[in-house]
Amino acid sequence: MVSQRAADVTPFIAMDVLERANELDDVIHLEVGEPDFAPPDRVIETAVDSLRAGHTTYTAARGKPELRRAIAAHYDREYGVDIDPDRVVVTPGTSPGLFLAMAALVDPGDEVVLTDPHYACYPNFVRVVDGEVRTVTLRASEGFRPRVDDFAAAVGPDTSALLCNSPANPTGAVMDGETLAGLAEVAADADATPVVDEVYHGLSYDAAEHTMLEYTDDAFVLNGFSKRFAMTGWRLGWVIVPPDYVDAVNRLAQNVLICAPNFVQDAGVAALETPPDRLDEIRETYRERRDLLVDAVEGWGLDLGYTPQGAYYLLADVSDLPGDALDVADLFLEAGVAVTPGVDFGDAASDYLRFSYATDADAIETAIERIDALLATVER
Structure with missing residues (x-):
């Protein structure tokens, strides 16, 4: 059954x-x-060279050190944020990173607050760990940008996470720094954790991009190579994990994911070095x-x-x-x-x-x- x-x-x-x-x-x-x-030519060439070099074995579940260091350097270069590479967990796509975050944060009956509209799969990630979904309605007249006050009104004693993305799917909305800072404060006051999907970073047109990591270390931040680098079928992403969750998420990754493909991780390093x-x-x-x-x-x-x-x-x-x-x-x-x-x-x-x-x-x-x-x- x-x-x-x-x-x-x-x-x-x-x-x-x-x-x-x-x-x-x-x-x-x-x-x-x-x-x-x-994908950039160098990414393809690096993957081929890695295969020919025999990089087809398992790696550490959290990812190859070279890639985790490259991801940490990316945050320093793009946002001026200092990230310990030990907080980086490499995943076979961004969606597994979201699963790790939900599995680490949500107990049965816990609530996760997300926007409406939202990426179609978000509620299912909550349900698969037996969580409950609460939503905050967005308005086209406001560019589908979330209001911090609406999130504050939605959280409660059973809230374990606030889940959102920017730039957003399906709306294309981009959250500014003030909003991200406000959501971080709402989460802290509610003893909850922000989970922010930033996989479309690098694809903003009329707004400055900010990462939630500029405003708090107590957040799960998801990103990957599918959108910015046109590497959808390569299945490579990452999640930046709050310091207190690193060991738990690594154990989950060891059991659930094993590791992202070895040679694809080498290609990820090359992608992050794209001019x-x-x-x-x-x-x-x-x-x-x-x-x-x-x-x-x-x-x-x-x-x-x-x-x-x-x-x-x-x-x-x-x-x-x-x-x-x-x-x-x-x-x-x-x-x-x-x-x-x-x-x-x-x-x-x-x-x-x-x-x-x-x-x-x-x-x-x-x-x-x-x-x-x-x-x-x-x-x-």
């Missing part, structure tokens, strides 16, 4: 849409966050795609109400179109454009569709043309 824990895990609708879209001919994929850039001008060029390309799609959504008469500041997503309100967001997503798919229904991201996003602009501008323009033609036939 399937466990209740497994039965409570909901499907990831974006992946369901991708599977359906792949069964059709000539579909533009705006439903998944899959960068269309290749900034290449990343600047990629970020500017994403900005141009964002502007193209924002203009199109407004031209369709859909309510956007904000401009995403980071990542490569936007949420568009489709409540003026016939049917619910699932119906509209199906209609768009029939027209050859795959998008993700907002219900995947929480109740507050149920009237929205998420568009990803991680694909090339030509494909986005083709998608715009198809939706233009479709909406010309739809009565509102």
